Amino acid sequence: MSIKIPAAIINCQNFINGEFIKGDGEKIQVISPYNGKPIGEFFSTTQSVVESAINDAQVAQRAWAEVPMKERTKVMFNFRNILLRDIDEMAHLKSSESGKNFDEGKAGLMKGVEVLEYAIALQNMDLGGRVEVSRGVSCEYRREPVGVVANITPFNFPAMVPMWTIPIALTLGNAYIWKPSEKTPLTSMKIAAALKEAGLPNGLFQVLQGTKDTVEAIIDHEAVKAIGFVGSTKIAKAVYDRGTNLGKRVLALGGAKNHIVLLPDANPEMAGVGISDSFTGCAGQRCMAASVLLVVGDPKDTEKHIEKIIARASSLKLGTDMGAIITKAQVKFLREAITKAEATGAKVILDGRKSIAPSGMEEGNWIGPTILDNVLPGSEAATVELFGPIISIIRCRDISEAMKIENSVSYGNACSVFTSNGALAEKVIRMASTGMVGVNVGVPVPREPFSFGGVNASKFGHGDITGQHSLDFWSNIKKVTVKWEKQNDNNWMS
Ligand code: NAD
Numbered sequence: 001m002s003i004k005i006p007a008a009i010i011n012c013q014n015f016i017n018g019e020f021i022k023g024d025g026e027k028i029q030v031i032s033p034y035n036g037k038p039i040g041e042f043f044s045t046t047q048s049v050v051e052s053a054i055n056d057a058q059v060a061q062r063a064w065a066e067v068p069m070k071e072r073t074k075v076m077f078n079f080r081n082i083l084l085r086d087i088d089e090m091a092h093l094k095s096s097e098s099g100k101n102f103d104e105g106k107a108g109l110m111k112g113v114e115v116l117e118y119a120i121a122l123q124n125m126d127l128g129g130r131v132e133v134s135r136g137v138s139c140e141y142r143r144e145p146v147g148v149v150a151n152i153t154p155f156n157f158p159a160m161v162p163m164w165t166i167p168i169a170l171t172l173g174n175a176y177i178w179k180p181s182e183k184t185p186l187t188s189m190k191i192a193a194a195l196k197e198a199g200l201p202n203g204l205f206q207v208l209q210g211t212k213d214t215v216e217a218i219i220d221h222e223a224v225k226a227i228g229f230v231g232s233t234k235i236a237k238a239v240y241d242r243g244t245n246l247g248k249r250v251l252a253l254g255g256a257k258n259h260i261v262l263l264p265d266a267n268p269e270m271a272g273v274g275i276s277d278s279f280t281g282c283a284g285q286r287c288m289a290a291s292v293l294l295v296v297g298d299p300k301d302t303e304k305h306i307e308k309i310i311a312r313a314s315s316l317k318l319g320t321d322m323g324a325i326i327t328k329a330q331v332k333f334l335r336e337a338i339t340k341a342e343a344t345g346a347k348v349i350l351d352g353r354k355s356i357a358p359s360g361m362e363e364g365n366w367i368g369p370t371i372l373d374n375v376l377p378g379s380e381a382a383t384v385e386l387f388g389p390i391i392s393i394i395r396c397r398d399i400s401e402a403m404k405i406e407n408s409v410s411y412g413n414a415c416s417v418f419t420s421n422g423a424l425a426e427k428v429i430r431m432a433s434t435g436m437v438g439v440n441v442g443v444p445v446p447r448e449p450f451s452f453g454g455v456n457a458s459k460f461g462h463g464d465i466t467g468q469h470s471l472d473f474w475s476n477i478k479k480v481t482v483k484w485e486k487q488n489d490n491n492w493m494s
Pocket of ligand 1: 001152153154155156163179180181182210211212215216230231233235236238239253254255257275286287383385389413458
């Protein structure tokens with residue numbers, strides 16, 4: 001399905017205390033990657049507005065903390081129904097600003113809804129614990145909100161990445177400050193409107209548009225106790241350092257360079273589809289996209305697999321099967337990366353530079369699926385996050401050589417293996433230096449209730465951003481010890 005790109009410029013605003021309010025800072029345009037035309041604009045948020053919005057959130061949060069979780073969950077249930085009602089409209093909007101195709105836009109929202117359903121289930125699942133530890137004395141866990149929390153999100157998933165944290169943080173009783181990407185702020189207004197319609201009390205969900213200065217003002221505000229971040233490694237590290245230097249809890253997810261290990265015994269159909277879809281999905285602009293293909297063994301044993309990957313990737317039509325690249329500068333960077341790889345001896349066996357822009361969208365940001373063969377380990381194409389529909393093939397003698405290359409990259413988000421041999425799959429699972437591993441799955445994103453998160457330069461901080469291992473980040477655990485009657489005997493704990 002083609003994307004319905006907004007015909008008129010959308011005035012994107014902050015959402016503060018239940019109202020949409022124009023920002024007071026610098027004006028920034030939002031350009032659609034599809035046609036290169038402005039589709040929105042906003043004014044960034046200055047420090048004084050950040051401060052008053054967070055002060056108001058702090059007041060609202062104190063009341064929200066007193067609301068039983070079952071009642072908070074009712075708002076989340078309404079929120080889910082509104083998102084599902086409006087899902088097609090939102091998928092068109094978020095795709096218009098981020099470059100996704102329609103199915104990808106919708107899938108991102110559905111993943112967000114899955115996290116929302118996990119948050120709704122917390123009322124029945126997260127029961128804490130209470131044990132009588134000695135006669136008449138009990139110990140108990142109570143989960144309490146952190147207070148005001150903040151989240152800063154990237155362009156490539158304008159709804160899914162924020163929805164990793166919004167439902168869980170709000171259900172646990174926090175107030176939530178959100179700074180969306182300046183490249184994709186339009187979707188944030190729909191999410192804010194949905195939460196308002198769902199009945200979320202004013203002040204608990206404040207959307208502050210902007211860039212670096214707005215982020216820094218949010219981090220620095222004394223009332224903000226926990227900061228989630230998703231974006232590139234360089235900025236993740238900067239946000240982590242700034243927040244932790246102020247004594248705050250920070251979980252900052254960064255970039256990635258994901259590997260797929262292809263073994264000769266892999267099912268060629270599964271490998272062809274799984275590997276092609278992994279590096280071309282979202283035009284390669286996702287932190288779980290495969291970026292390096294480690295082809296193990298004699299090349300003649302894997303030729304059929306490579307042919308299937310090429311056949312599937314080259315059949316994709318730009319504009320419908322595969323979306324656009326976020327900016328013109330990024331297209332230039334990708335084209336240059338291909339040229340540099342060629343200069344170091346790589347062979348371009350599928351050349352996306354030759355792909356033709358969809359009719360009527362010639363001013364958009366396009367590059368087709370690209371496969372580079374015989375890429376040198378250690379070169380830019382093998383180690384740097386390119387963030388586009390490019391996969392680098394490195395030929396390897398055996399699994400040990402493949403995993404040595406995988407282990408040498410600084411990132412640690414995802415690694416997959418395609419094989420029909422369980423023992424070899426287990427070897428890759430054990431040797432992978434990543435937070436997430438897949439077997440015959442090109443994009444090994446854990447589904448709820450399993451948590452999402454990498455290691456090494458793909459994540460700064462502890463825990464994960466979703467699922468069970470996110471709960472302790474968005475809450476505090478109070479340990480309560482109670483005795484109502486005098487004990488007759490004294491023991492070592494008395
Ligand atoms: P980015 O780092 O440029 O921007 C992310 C956010 O940081 C945006 O909201 C932006 O406004 C803000 N920001 C930019 N410069 C800043 C600064 N100097 N100080 C403070 N804040 C700043 O990332 P992007 O280009 O929007 O997104 C793509 C990147 O995100 C890729 O590297 C991708 O791998 C990564 N990503 C990671 C995950 C994950 O789960 N690990 C998920 C999605 C995207």
